[in-house]
Amino acid sequence: MAGFQAFLDRDKQLRRWDVDVRLAEAGRVSADALTRLLAEIPEVTHVEAWSIVQTSVVPSGQQVSITRTYPDQGHGSISVTVVPPDSSLVDPPPLLEGRWLGSDEAGAVVISQAGLAEELSEIRRGDAIQLSMGGQLTVWQVVGVAETVGGRGGIFITQAGFEAAAATSQPNLLRIVTGKHDEDTRTSVAEAADRVLTEAGIDVRSAESVSRSEAVSAGHMLPLILVFLGLSAAMSVVGFAGLASTMSTNVLERTREFGVMSAIGATASTVRRLVVLEGVFIAGVSCAIAAIPAVLLTAVMIGNLSLPVSLPFQISAPGVAIWVVVVILGAALATLAPAFRASRLTVREALAYL
Numbered sequence: 001m002a003g004f005q006a007f008l009d010r011d012k013q014l015r016r017w018d019v020d021v022r023l024a025e026a027g028r029v030s031a032d033a034l035t036r037l038l039a040e041i042p043e044v045t046h047v048e049a050w051s052i053v054q055t056s057v058v059p060s061g062q063q064v065s066i067t068r069t070y071p072d073q074g075h076g077s078i079s080v081t082v083v084p085p086d087s088s089l090v091d092p093p094p095l096l097e098g099r100w101l102g103s104d105e106a107g108a109v110v111i112s113q114a115g116l117a118e119e120l121s122e123i124r125r126g127d128a129i130q131l132s133m134g135g136q137l138t139v140w141q142v143v144g145v146a147e148t149v150g151g152r153g154g155i156f157i158t159q160a161g162f163e164a165a166a167a168t169s170q171p172n173l174l175r176i177v178t179g180k181h182d183e184d185t186r187t188s189v190a191e192a193a194d195r196v197l198t199e200a201g202i203d204v205r206s207a208e209s210v211s212r213s214e215a216v217s218a219g220h221m222l223p224l225i226l227v228f229l230g231l232s233a234a235m236s237v238v239g240f241a242g243l244a245s246t247m248s249t250n251v252l253e254r255t256r257e258f259g260v261m262s263a264i265g266a267t268a269s270t271v272r273r274l275v276v277l278e279g280v281f282i283a284g285v286s287c288a289i290a291a292i293p294a295v296l297l298t299a300v301m302i303g304n305l306s307l308p309v310s311l312p313f314q315i316s317a318p319g320v321a322i323w324v325v326v327v328i329l330g331a332a333l334a335t336l337a338p339a340f341r342a343s344r345l346t347v348r349e350a351l352a353y354l
Contacts (some may be wrong), residue, residue, distance in 0.1 A: 002316035024203035098144030099272035268343035279335030
């Protein structure tokens with residue numbers, strides 16, 4: 001969860017807009033006309049026109065494009081993000097290899113990790129790929145591979161490259177910067193943008209705050225985190241049961257010892273405290289021993305997760321503290337029953353035990 005939160009924080013730093021307005025399709029209204037319409041809305045300080053176009057990969061030597069996607073035609077599909085020249089809203093995503101696009105460079109693409117899945121898994125910098133855009137077969141050269149950043153996955157090309165390939169420059173995505181960055185302002189601007197564009201005869205697919213996309217990303221990650229927590233909880237229950245069984249056996253084997261302690265004046269509370277402290281000591285030692293393997297195994301797990309994003313490795317201090325407290329308290333509870341049994345032993349029972 002700490003790694004995923006760090007990923008979201010990095011995404012926020014790279015994203016400087018507040019509202020996304022998606023048009024149903026690229027219409028005949030120019031980018032300048034669209035930005036002028038939205039610039040008149042109160043609290044709007046800047047507008048940029050972008051294009052995100054669905055594409056599919058055409059294997060080398062073939063004329064048929066192939067895309068593996070889900071029935072909603074969204075998840076699993078590949079999109080081309082057209083980066084406007086001199087955009088001030090987003091920095092280039094971190095590059096894994098190669099370089100970023102030149103402002104007026106045509107015929108070049110940068111592929112993100114999300115775009116490398118399945119169809120482009122073998123593509124590297126310097127390779128050529130064939131993409132189907134608007135029913136036309138186009139050829140591009142890969143100049144870089146970038147990390148996946150929320151809202152900017154898939155394949156990146158320049159406006160010049162898009163116009164040369166598709167012979168059009170009509171945008172289908174408008175990104176708005178608001179004067180205030182609170183959720184109320186974002187929501188009101190999104191509603192106003194939807195109303196203004198609809199009244200102008202432009203078909204709007206959606207107009208929403210970027211916070212919604214962040215919530216969607218968190219919603220996708222939450223089930224995976226809950227699975228890990230469930231596995232951890234199951235392992236801890238087994239560990240507590242094992243500790244309780246071990247301490248019960250320990251008390252049974254030390255019956256004469258506890259009887260002698262009672263004979264020389266040890267109170268029942270002293271015996272109980274001794275057994276509980278032994279269990280807590282075992283739990284504390286287990287935390288210390290598990291620290292290094294836990295860090296190493298977590299790093300390996302994060303590096304091998306089948307996710308379209310690269311999660312940074314983060315240690316959650318609150319998570320570590322909570323887990324240590326849970327282990328210590330669990331150990332104390334697991335040893336209570338054996339401790340009460342040991343405190344109730346009489347001298348006669350202890351001496352009679354063989």
